[in-house]
Amino acid sequence: MADQTVDAxxxxxxxxxxxxxxxxxxxxxxxxxxxxxxxxxxxKDFEAFCRTTGNELVESTTSGNIFxxxxxxxx
Amino acid sequence: xxxxxSERRAKRxxxxxxxxxxxxxxxxxxxxxxxxxxxxDVTMFFTFYGLPLLLKNLDLKLSPLGNPAMKMPMAGMHMGxxxxxxxxxxxxxxxxxxxxxxxxxxxxxxxxxxRALAVEAGVRMIACQMTMxxxxxxxxxxxxxxxxxxxxxxxxxxxxxxxxxxx
Numbered sequence: 194m195a196d197q198t199v200d201a202x203x204x205x206x207x208x209x210x211x212x213x214x215x216x217x218x219x220x221x222x223x224x225x226x227x228x229x230x231x232x233x234x235x236x237k238d239f240e241a242f243c244r245t246t247g248n249e250l251v252e253s254t255t256s257g258n259i260f261x262x263x264x265x266x267x268x
Numbered sequence: 269x270x271x272x273x274s275e276r277r278a279k280r281x282x283x284x285x286x287x288x289x290x291x292x293x294x295x296x297x298x299x300x301x302x303x304x305x306x307x308x309d310v311t312m313f314f315t316f317y318g319l320p321l322l323l324k325n326l327d328l329k330l331s332p333l334g335n336p337a338m339k340m341p342m343a344g345m346h347m348g349x350x351x352x353x354x355x356x357x358x359x360x361x362x363x364x365x366x367x368x369x370x371x372x373x374x375x376x377x378x379x380x381x382x383r384a385l386a387v388e389a390g391v392r393m394i395a396c397q398m399t400m401x402x403x404x405x406x407x408x409x410x411x412x413x414x415x416x417x418x419x420x421x422x423x424x425x426x427x428x429x430x431x432x433x434x435x
Contacts, residue, residue, distance in 0.1 A: 205375040207302040211385055214305035232375075245306045 195227035195263055196220055202231045209235045210242055217266050228262040235260055280309045281431040285318035290328035290364055293321055296435045297382035304389035313422045315396035322395055322410040326380055329364045340366060387413050394421055
């Protein structure tokens with residue numbers, strides 16, 4: 194169970210990333226953030242976001258049309 | 269570890285924003301907000317037709333004129349518009365309204381929203397002084413945040429940036 198969830202379903206690029214970034218600012222280092230999205234581009238984008246920012250992409254799964262990501266906030 | 273990260277200087281990106289139509293307004297604001305979200309220090313330099321993107325009241329239009337690639341999903345297919353259609357009064361306005369509806373339907377942020385997010389994320393915005401004079405704008409016409417500057421201000425930023433874009 195993630196510490197916080199961002200529902201970015203129905204939102205297009207770059208909003209899922211921007212919403213996730215905003216939520217990451219409000220959680221503690223080491224805490225996890227779940228992001229739900231329907232934008233297929235978000236799969237590559239969350240990989241890239243985590244690679245650049247140093248946050249850890251703990252999970253990236255797909256269920257139907259929904260993409261689910263779990264990020265762990267880096268220090 | 270945290271100390272090492274804070275000592276390391278953030279990467280920087282600059283964007284020269286030169287176009288002010290509804291379609292061309294998107295790339296600079298999408299890239300600026302995303303780069304800021306990814307920890308970069310971002311500077312946008314607004315010049316010529318990009319400058320009105322800083323106006324308090326945005327009224328963005330697009331035109332099929334000179335844009336044969338502009339095909340809109342309509343009635344189950346993609347329809348382009350011949351250049352000559354753009355000469356007919358009301359066609360550009362209709363195309364703009366259609367694009368705005370389409371964007372809302374597809375969950376695409378408005379330029380107003382992206383611009384507000386850019387300001388909130390601390391994106392530095394420079395309004396080209398020469399263009400301000402040319403088109404007779406003052407900072408009072410603009411949203412809060414932009415500073416005035418010229419080519420030298422941009423070059424100064426660009427020499428310190430890893431990414432420099434002209435849009």
